[in-house]
Amino acid sequence: MNKITDRTFTGEEFVSHRDDSVIICRCEEISKGEIRRAVYDGMRTMSEVKRYVRAGMGLCQGQTCSRLVKNIIAKELGLKPGEVEIPTPRSPARPVSMEIYANDGMKK
Amino acid sequence: MLMKRYELIVIGAGPAGLCAAIEAAANGMQVVVYDENSRPGGQLFKQIHKFFGSKEHKAKERGFRIGEKLLDEARELGVEVVLNATVMGVFENKEITVMIEDRVEHIKGNEIIIATGASENMLPFPGWTLPGVIGAGAAQTMMNLHGIKPGNKILMVGSGNVGLVVGFQLIQAGCRLEAIIDASPRVGGYGVHASKLARLGVPFYMSNTVKEAYGEGSVKGVSIVEVDKNWQQVAGSEKTFEVDTICIAVGLSPMSQLAKMTGCIMEDSPAKGGLVPVCNEYGETSIPGIYAAGDVSGIEEASSAMLKGRIAGSAISYNQGYLEENIFKENQAKYRSSLEQLREGMFGHKNKGRTDLLNTEEGFEISLNLLENGFLADVEIAHYPGVVSQERRKQGIVPVIECTQNIPCNPCQDACEKGCIKVGQVITNLPIIDGTAKCTGCGMCVAACSGQAIFLVNEDYAPGYATVGLPYEFRPLPQIGDKGIALDRSGKAVGEAEVISIKSAKALDETAILTIKVSEDLSMKARFFKSSKEVSL
């Protein structure tokens, strides 16, 4: 717990940007400002941001916003986009309905 | 549990995947190709323009025809192409899980090729979620697959080849392209693609970005704004356009999630478009037996994807004992040299991102006007080797080739039976016109040029008049006798014009040769025709 609170305690104020209201995660309607705020609050990786604000957890499962979220995190942390830790890709690579998933290995 | 086994599993039935499958199957391998879409071919079937390159690269062939041929070839070789099949996981032991209709199947392969292509980049701006804002790929899907216009009045954002090519296709579909904008000060795609649009009157707004899309319920208009050297918006420079559609064409990124899932070594490479698997010269990743081919291993053209697919398919055939070593080496050498040819030139690997190129490889000055405005300036034209002297032009009909950048491409040379056009061994060379050769005005070169940069000029037509034969790919086709105006390279009206011939033939492959009569002083200016019958183009 201390490790997390350490990260947020930079003492700096959150600086609003003119374009903070632009939607980044279209599915969950998460704005740029919310993502930037998440990084300010101490979320450093895409997995953390995803779990904190839900960006990338909507119907399209991050197919539209991933790159944008990564770039925003990179900009906030002063990193190259390639240096931002991306979520571990896990099966299923595309959204699958539970009904179909349950049909795995069932003989017809 | 049933587990099917194949010698080669290919994920993605785009140009790379199909070519890999064809190559392996031709060598005797048992191949299955899975594709999540309901139609195969990846982006190929949306490409209605003629490809560049040389004959072996399928130059001057339209993308969708190449797609049809690949599919036929794959079928004939017994390749199993499974559509609506979404691969959900690829595992280190070369097992995959694939969702087909309402069930999940586990499939094992001796070797796997990941050829999942690329996805479009996004450009967020205020109002970008409004209905009417679409990706360039979406515009192509709607027009070229489903026969529907995405909208009536369009703004294209992005001047790379995708933006330029799709922009032209929008006009072919009957839409009105209000403008092309790009935050960069220079046109990103081929000059010839930009020129096709500029002479239709489409304005280029470089160093501009979208400020806001607005409208109640859907896009009704957009405001654009200039950006300075630091990409900051310049207050007071806003312009508004009344549009119902905004098309975003700001680049592609490899769709490499499945590759990453295998656990192979990945690298973030801006030059390749993003996160790609690290591959050897055959496309094999750090996991033996798992390969990557096509855009997923680095964003290039479809022609390159096809070669990367063949290289991987051939390597796998050899590994699995279906190909003799000497033939394998021969194929690899052939494919590799072909691929390297495509990577030459102004837009090739070595020159990617360069803004300091002043001259072509031969030493001709690169047109700055073309890069900054999308068209060649009148004064620049005479300097290029594809443009013969006025003395020669006065002798009779001759091709005028306005090709001024080093791009690997040579169908113009092969098109002329009389030897008027020469590109040479190095296919990035600018084409040269041999003024001593006898041009018959057949128009084959005009139709063969994928950049639509060749015109047949006849300054010996009649006293006071000249004719200009130009490529025309729109409907309705003008008729002989139609009167209208001639537009110059910038799309400006420069004088009266009359249609004296319109030539269509199977060999021209839907590129009609429209010949207009203009006053002789316009022979090197008139580059497009607008009929007075038209309300708007």
Add this chain to the structure above:
Amino acid sequence: MMRIEEHPILKSFNKGNLVTFEFDGKSLMGYQGEPIAVALKANGVMIHRFTSKHQEPRGVFCAIGRCTDCVMIVDGKPNVRTCVTSLAEGMKVETQYGLTKKE
């Protein structure tokens, strides 16, 4: 008219039979087998749904089944991607509000 009558390169498009379908209670026509989104566009429909949080209009964005902005309630089932789902005779298509139809 949004449908392309004569395309300079592709000529014409292979379409199935003309069928009737229902959109928000209205009777519309489209071609069997084409994506529902295309049939809607041909009828001038731009808005497919309104979002959960801010009730904002969304329509077709990627057109290849990836972004999920075009989802609607089709034959009672929500979150159906209309750009990759084929139109069938008698289909009932409704504007989706959040995750359900209009309350």
